[in-house]
Amino acid sequence: MIKPKVAFCWEASCGGCEEAVLDLNEDILKVIEAVDIVFWPIALDFKYADIENMNDNEIDVSFISGAIRLNEQEETVRLLRKKSKLIIAFGSCAHLGGIPALANFWDRESILKKVYREAPSVINPEGKEPQVKTKTASGELELPEFYDTVKALNQVIDVDYYLPGCPPSPDLIMQTITAILENNLPPKGSVIGPAKTLCENCSRKDSKPDIMTLKEIKRPHEVIIDPEKCFLAQGLICLGPATRSGCGERCIKANMPCRGCFGPTDNVIDQGSKFLSALASIVDFNDEEEIKKVVDSVADMTGTFYRFTLASSLIKRKRRLK
Amino acid sequence: MNNFEPRIVAFLCSWCSYAGADKAGSSRKTYPQNINIIRVMCSGRVDPQFVLEAFKEGADGVLILGCHPGDCHYKEGNYNILRRYHFLKKVLMELGIEEGRFKLDWVSSTEDDKFVTIVSEMVKNVKSLGPLRNEALI
Numbered sequence: 521m522i523k524p525k526v527a528f529c530w531e532a533s534c535g536g537c538e539e540a541v542l543d544l545n546e547d548i549l550k551v552i553e554a555v556d557i558v559f560w561p562i563a564l565d566f567k568y569a570d571i572e573n574m575n576d577n578e579i580d581v582s583f584i585s586g587a588i589r590l591n592e593q594e595e596t597v598r599l600l601r602k603k604s605k606l607i608i609a610f611g612s613c614a615h616l617g618g619i620p621a622l623a624n625f626w627d628r629e630s631i632l633k634k635v636y637r638e639a640p641s642v643i644n645p646e647g648k649e650p651q652v653k654t655k656t657a658s659g660e661l662e663l664p665e666f667y668d669t670v671k672a673l674n675q676v677i678d679v680d681y682y683l684p685g686c687p688p689s690p691d692l693i694m695q696t697i698t699a700i701l702e703n704n705l706p707p708k709g710s711v712i713g714p715a716k717t718l719c720e721n722c723s724r725k726d727s728k729p730d731i732m733t734l735k736e737i738k739r740p741h742e743v744i745i746d747p748e749k750c751f752l753a754q755g756l757i758c759l760g761p762a763t764r765s766g767c768g769e770r771c772i773k774a775n776m777p778c779r780g781c782f783g784p785t786d787n788v789i790d791q792g793s794k795f796l797s798a799l800a801s802i803v804d805f806n807d808e809e810e811i812k813k814v815v816d817s818v819a820d821m822t823g824t825f826y827r828f829t830l831a832s833s834l835i836k837r838k839r840r841l842k
Numbered sequence: 843m844n845n846f847e848p849r850i851v852a853f854l855c856s857w858c859s860y861a862g863a864d865k866a867g868s869s870r871k872t873y874p875q876n877i878n879i880i881r882v883m884c885s886g887r888v889d890p891q892f893v894l895e896a897f898k899e900g901a902d903g904v905l906i907l908g909c910h911p912g913d914c915h916y917k918e919g920n921y922n923i924l925r926r927y928h929f930l931k932k933v934l935m936e937l938g939i940e941e942g943r944f945k946l947d948w949v950s951s952t953e954d955d956k957f958v959t960i961v962s963e964m965v966k967n968v969k970s971l972g973p974l975r976n977e978a979l980i
């Protein structure tokens with residue numbers, strides 16, 4: 521049997537997704553036995569030219585992690601798209617923009633200024649910033665272009681499947697690889713994972729009162745967290761009602777509320793506003809002033825509700841006021 | 843000098859506010875044509891995704907009108923939208939969409955004048971804010 525050709529590639533991400541592949545432990549040996557890895561820059565020595573020299577659609581599956589924020593990343597994923605039969609967006613950043621897309625609260629100019637000139641640890645009296653092209657005595661040097669707006673993978677290329685999570689859980693990764701090997705994949709465009717919300721599978725769901733109400737929103741560092749009670753019922757923001765299940769309730773088991781990394785369930789476009797609706801509906805006030813007090817108490821509301829999904833939300837980024 | 847004509851999407855509850863708008867029409871009151879009315883069964887039916895979608899599709903402002911507190915035909919709908927509205931307004935402001943572009947108010951079926959005032963003021967405010975133009979959406 522000819523082994524399927526597989527590529528792994530990481531774009532704007534922390535590397536945790538690649539780590540998650542290694543976290544398959546012994547299972548990774550089964551994977552390596554079953555597939556032919558043709559490209560994996562983090563682990564094995566390949567060059568872009570190796571991909572360029574391939575025929576179109578020669579790679580069976582490319583797993584791409586990370587969001588897109590540099591033109592180099594855009595070029596790489598376009599090349600992989602051309603050479604691959606299937607593209608799988610691997611992890612929250614490729615799937616939804618993820619944490620890197622929180623940069624969409626700023627833009628290229630303000631980020632470079634902060635990082636290269638204003639950060640307290642920076643000494644840069646000449647105010648130098650990275651340039652796409654720099655002339656030196658030995659010729660012109662080039663750096664990738666840094667975009668204003670971070671994008672999810674499907675905002676740049678056509679994506680066949682999505683593996684959610686920051687990072688995807690080992691179970692889901694194996695489930696996907698097995699489905700590929702057995703030619704048993706769901707319809708194109710599917711997010712691989714249960715269609716239910718995290719709350720529906722949560723071990724704490726029975727501790728929810730019949731009618732959930734909330735008069736005050738607290739932050740995890742402000743309280744001693746009850747290890748058994750539903751976080752929302754404790755007044756802590758938990759994105760469970762608006763998040764796809766399938767992670768194995770990793771955070772819940774570690775006594776931390778869900779931050780939403782698995783993204784929305786099917787048919788929901790905007791996870792943040794879905795959570796907003798769920799939260800607003802349990803606030804136990806009808807009086808406008810009391811409502812405003814609760815709203816004001818939520819620090820960094822948009823960053824919290826859209827922690828992993830700003831790039832793929834309906835509004836996508838902070839508006840530039842020019 | 844400002845000949846910008848804003849586009850405003852207005853979600854009106856069928857029982858009170860739509861009836862109020864209807865009354866304004868049938869009593870031949872004039873109000874700016876900038877509003878595109880969407881009739882909903884109750885202001886509580888307005889999902890925040892509708893509001894975001896309207897902004898995404900090019901609205902310069904979004905207005906929600908419902909029955910006065912206590913008068914909602916489904917009892918709680920307008921309190922629900924009141925809570926959602928304040929959360930959503932904060933999110934919009936954090937995304938650089940000014941307060942004046944998103945309004946919630948109450949209009950009963952007899953308040954045709956109030957309807958005209960709210961719409962006229964909103965159009966005036968959004969006019970002075972200028973076009974929304976969120977280039978990331980293009």
Ligand code: SF4
Pocket residue numbers: 718719720722723724725728749750751752753758759760761772777778
């Ligand atoms: S809100 Fe959080 S803690 Fe409560 S049931 Fe849902 S996922 Fe579990």
Ligand code: SF4
Pocket residue numbers: 685686718763764767768769770771772777778779780781782783
């Ligand atoms: S509990 Fe929420 S944030 Fe934590 S891994 Fe699961 S989906 Fe992600």
Ligand code: FES
Pocket residue numbers: 855856857858859883884885886908909913914915916917919920
């Ligand atoms: S029916 Fe009018 S606001 Fe609910």
